Amino acid sequence: MNGTVKPMTTLAEVCAEADALRLSSGNALGDAIVSDIYANAEEIARKVVAHKPQDKSAWDAKLDDILTSRLLGYPIMLALLGMVFWITIEGANVPSGMLADAFFAFQDRLTEWFQAAGAPAWLHGVLVLGLYRGLAWVVSVMLPPMAIFFPLFTLLEDLGYLPRVAFNMDSLFKKCKACGKQALTMCMGFGCNAAGIVSCRIIDSPRERLIAILTNNFVPCNGRFPTLIAIATIFVGGVFAPEYGTAVAAMVLTGLVLLGIAATFSVSWLLSHTILKGEPSSLVLELPPYRPPQVGAIIYRSLIDRTLFVLKRAVIMAAPAGAITWILANTYIGDMSIIGHLAGWLQPFGYAIGIDGFILLAFILGLPANEIVVPILIMSYLATGQMMEFDSLEELRQILLSHGWTWLTAVCTMLFCLLHWPCTTTLLTAYKESGSVKWTFLSFLIPTLIAFAVCFAVAQTARGLGLA
Amino acid sequence: MKWYQDTPCRETHGRVLREHFGVAAEAGQYIIALAGNPNVGKSTVFNALTGLRQHTGNWPGKTVDNAQGAFTYRKKPFLLVDLPGTYSLLAHTVEEEIARDFICFGEPDATVVVLDATCLERNLNLALQVMEITPNVVVCVNLMDEANKKKIAIDFPALEKELGVPVVAAAARKGEGLDALRETLYQVSTGARQSNPRRLTYSAAVEEAVQKLLPNVQRLVDHKLNPRWVALRLLDGDKAFLESISRYLDLQLNWEAPQEVAAL
Structure with a gap:
């Protein structure tokens, strides 16, 4: 102290005084202040705003009544979801085939060039049969569904439907003591779980944000959709008359999404009753007016921001993974390739959960990006050790059947794909957003345990009942 | 009763802006904060005023997006800081805390509060709360085109009188009202126009x-x-x-x- 004593008032003293005042009035001042501000706003609005008699704009209130009604809210949501899937599957077939043709035609040219240049066989193998084919697969399988799914989804977003989804699901999330906005982060997760986890920022409470981050993976992302679509189309859709194949596959996909949502709710509930205990925070959910969609903005946002972003990431991951898989499948130890040894070692675990060693290995090798799981699987199934070029899904079906696939394998593969661990990008994003190794590890562990448990239960039950 | 300083110490101010808010203003640049509820066209106003001269990032230490953009009006440089969209400033959320702290401690030369003309009453809450912190407020009533469609009429002279701060009507998507907004911002920032914000009545x-x-x-x-x-x-x-x-x-x-x- 330098001696100049001024009549000082510290923050602590003022706080103590304020606390005393606040408590003496029963801690109700905060609420009083809020309602007083509202009263001021109301008074001003009454003086300056005049609503002229109107007959229009009632239609959006009516639409809201329907879209968010207790009876119709969920069925409409499901129908829209199913429709989006149907359009995606139906619309993606043709461009997918065209892209594949173009890519593989170019591959033949590449092969010619390599031969003309006198490149060694292994270099051609790694670069063309591994790296290039991996890339071609990912682009031709992923790009068309994304280019259809994302604009459709952005259209729903732009029309103002997504906030209604959040509104519908809010009560369910409340019951799980989580935040209703989690529904919106799940919607983002359909595109990409990493993007979904970033979007968890819209949830204010750190506890609820963690729950949303940990469960986002149960929404199948765009990298997993092609796998789900392919298997659903050939194994479930194929059973029915082909003209209904797409519709059935769309229904199976919808069912899988529902299962993922059920897993989200169960895990959210479990978390908020164990390690993330707490009450749900209240949520002001605004139902924005329906606005005419801005076509330019939709195309820009869905194609540039989302499609190209996801694709770029997939390409970066798929190229080295394709090369590595080729090396693993073409390097022999004894009379079996490395991939064969690994798959053999994983076989008992795979069998126990209804799949096989190769599938499990493909999921493990697919950790960098889920979209390369099927290409890796096909590559390792085939003795040639290269990713196959499919002219049709029928060919894929034959390959799978010849490697002992049954309906149970298909179901368990889809379940495992839906529920298993997140890809590395998602894990990295979870780490960035949560800032903690512990939570990141949990975001890996929870889905992994659930995937194994569910697939194990399904496989053992089916076998026990003699169904497979 | 005048409690506020007319000229904050520029040096300290610049440091606070840089270190606490990640806002690097050039010398002589007027700082404008842009506040508003979510879904009121705040981004449209932001883009319309700044064009392509903007850059985005995060608020320091927060996982909340931050956008800043520059524009020049009447040869004066302005830096527009887009605050997170919030319903209030009572700091129940990180976004509200950021918006409140910037308006309060970032000492912007003016704060624009964008309101939705179709639900003015609810939006006024935020405007009133901002006006409690700083007198240098410009209220921008946006989405006038939608309000007109819904046949909602707003008495602007009366609103301006009630609030005691400048009010601008706008339909930012159509580019309407932006000139008036720039002019008003210029007047408030340079001190040419002094406000006398309404004092809220409490129970x-x-x-x-x-x-x-x-x-x-x-x-x-x-x-x-x-x-x-x-x-x-x-x-x-x-x-x-x-x-x-x-x-x-x-x-x-x-x-x-x-x-x-x-x-x-």
């Missing part, structure tokens, strides 16, 4: 508590902040606000201090 219990607390708060904040507003926040029992206030004003949040004084 008797709140008013009484404020009056009791006011003398000490006045001494504490020493013309740096609106003492009435600080008193209200303290009565609110907002602990996060205490941290903010001590952080930005270098006031010591030191609970031992009274004992030390007593010991001396």
Whole structure:
């Protein structure tokens, strides 16, 4: 102290005084202040705003009544979801085939060039049969569904439907003591779980944000959709008359999404009753007016921001993974390739959960990006050790059947794909957003345990009942 | 009663902006904060004013997006800082905390509050709360095109009189009202236009508590902040606000201090 004593008032003293005042009035001042501000706003609005008699704009209130009604809210949501899937599957077939043709035609040219240049066989193998084919697969399988799914989804977003989804699901999330906005982060997760986890920022409470981050993976992302679509189309859709194949596959996909949502709710509930205990925070959910969609903005946002972003990431991951898989499948130890040894070692675990060693290995090798799981699987199934070029899904079906696939394998593969661990990008994003190794590890562990448990239960039950 | 300083110390101000808010203003640039509820076309206003001269990032230490953009009007440089869209400034969320702290401690030369003309009443809450912190407010009533469609009429002279700050009507998507907004911002930032914001009326219990607390708060904040507003926040029992206030004003949040004084 330098001696100049001024009549000082510290923050602590003022706080103590304020606390005393606040408590003496029963801690109700905060609420009083809020309602007083509202009263001021109301008074001003009454003086300056005049609503002229109107007959229009009632239609959006009516639409809201329907879209968010207790009876119709969920069925409409499901129908829209199913429709989006149907359009995606139906619309993606043709461009997918065209892209594949173009890519593989170019591959033949590449092969010619390599031969003309006198490149060694292994270099051609790694670069063309591994790296290039991996890339071609990912682009031709992923790009068309994304280019259809994302604009459709952005259209729903732009029309103002997504906030209604959040509104519908809010009560369910409340019951799980989580935040209703989690529904919106799940919607983002359909595109990409990493993007979904970033979007968890819209949830204010750190506890609820963690729950949303940990469960986002149960929404199948765009990298997993092609796998789900392919298997659903050939194994479930194929059973029915082909003209209904797409519709059935769309229904199976919808069912899988529902299962993922059920897993989200169960895990959210479990978390908020164990390690993330707490009450749900209240949520002001605004139902924005329906606005005419801005076509330019939709195309820009869905194609540039989302499609190209996801694709770029997939390409970066798929190229080295394709090369590595080729090396693993073409390097022999004894009379079996490395991939064969690994798959053999994983076989008992795979069998126990209804799949096989190769599938499990493909999921493990697919950790960098889920979209390369099927290409890796096909590559390792085939003795040639290269990713196959499919002219049709029928060919894929034959390959799978010849490697002992049954309906149970298909179901368990889809379940495992839906529920298993997140890809590395998602894990990295979870780490960035949560800032903690512990939570990141949990975001890996929870889905992994659930995937194994569910697939194990399904496989053992089916076998026990003699169904497979 | 005039509690605010006309000219904040530019050097300290620049440092606070840089270090606490990640806002790097050039010398002589007027800082404009842009506040508003979500879904009121705040981004449209932001883009319309700044064009492509913007850059985005995060608020320091927060996972909340931050966008800043520059524009020039009447040869004066302006820096527009887009605050997170919030319904209030009572700091129940990180976004509200950021918006409140910037308006309060970032000392922008003017704060634009964008309101949705189709639900003015709910939107006014935010405007009133901003006006409690700073008198340099410009209210921009946006989405006038939608309000017209819905046959909602707003008496602008009356609104301006009620609020005591400049009010601009706009339909930013169609580019309407933006010139008026620029001109008003220019006048408010340069001090050519002085406002006399409405003082909110509180119920008797709140008013009484404020009056009791006011003398000490006045001494504490020493013309740096609106003492009435600080008193209200303290009565609110907002602990996060205490941290903010001590952080930005270098006031010591030191609970031992009274004992030390007593010991001396």
